[in-house]
């Protein structure tokens with residue numbers, strides 16, 4: 001499959017490494033044949049070649065100079081939207097940064113442009129699913145192409161695939177869980193007596209939290225995932241701005257101690273359920289009894305509970321994900337696509 005990659009950060013580089021340098025470690029990926037025809041970044045230049053761009057060369061350039069080499073044969077200044085509109089590819093892989101402030105843009109436009117041309121899309125970026133799912137899914141359906149997004153919630157853990165492939169005939173009546181690793185890590189550390197500030201610093205040292213952790217701590221990342229799940233699994237038409245949201249910034253050692261005295265842990269719980277003819281979605285800190293499943297989700301773990309009318313509830317849990325889990329979500333979507341095309 002000819003693939004256009006928008007973004008070549010942590011996730012893009014891990015995918016490139018798995019498909020080249022680390023390929024021998026993963027024998028079940030051998031039949032996945034990806035030919036990148038474009039790798040576009042915001043500030044490091046782009047590589048474009050209809051005959052194929054070398055992942056290995058792209059990795060070496062970023063490792064060497066932090067950017068693509070202007071002297072490379074395939075170097076280009078092509079921007080993401082231009083590439084989505086003009087290049088010939090089978091799948092656009094959207095790996096650029098989520099912008100809550102810009103309501104998922106420019107990623108929503110990258111995806112809309114590709115789907116409108118009848119090109120398949122895989123997005124690890126939450127923006128298009130959290131802000132524009134209904135419209136984008138409709139375009140995909142009209143143009144008879146696929147819009148896959150497994151990585152958007154809980155990396156490669158089967159969440160959307162689970163509902164699509166195995167809960168056939170069921171109507172999802174509610175979703176709930178712990179969706180944000182950073183806040184769960186910080187709350188777990190605080191239970192061990194560490195302050196919120198120190199816990200955030202440790203999360204950053206370990207690469208669990210971003211340099212600017214505010215989106216995680218204020219609950220925006222969790223709200224984006226809740227909106228994405230509600231939109232896809234429950235047919236909602238909400239955005240992260242519709243989610244009633246509090247983060248963990250106000251949590252203190254006193255709150256943690258009070259919860260422990262009650263035999264509980266504090267967790268950032270996300271929920272979406274039907275209410276008043278629509279879907280009510282919330283993100284907020286709650287006390288969870290220490291006997292509850294969620295209490296066992298510690299560190300960078302996550303959990304999703306899906307309720308349906310016929311079957312369920314079903315829980316998917318994830319333990320301390322790494323970048324491999326994230327890359328896997330995209331690789332799984334690529335395999336799904338390759339199988340549907342062959």
Ligand SMILES: NC(=O)c1ccc[n+]([C@@H]2O[C@H](COP(=O)([O-])OP(=O)(O)OC[C@H]3O[C@@H](n4cnc5c(N)ncnc54)[C@H](OP(=O)(O)O)[C@@H]3O)[C@@H](O)[C@H]2O)c1
Pocket residue numbers: 006007008009010011012040041042043044045079080094095096097098106124125126151152155322323326
């Ligand atoms: N990391 C994870 O564990 C994880 C898990 C699940 C989902 N995700 C999602 O996956 C996506 C990629 O994550 P990441 O960790 O790889 O992010 P990252 O390291 O920050 O890399 C983002 C990449 O996107 C490029 N980019 C940003 N805006 C762009 C634009 N307008 N046009 C073209 N390129 C643009 C950046 O270019 P520059 O390098 O020039 O800035 C960079 O190459 C994000 O949406 C993230 O939320 C990540």
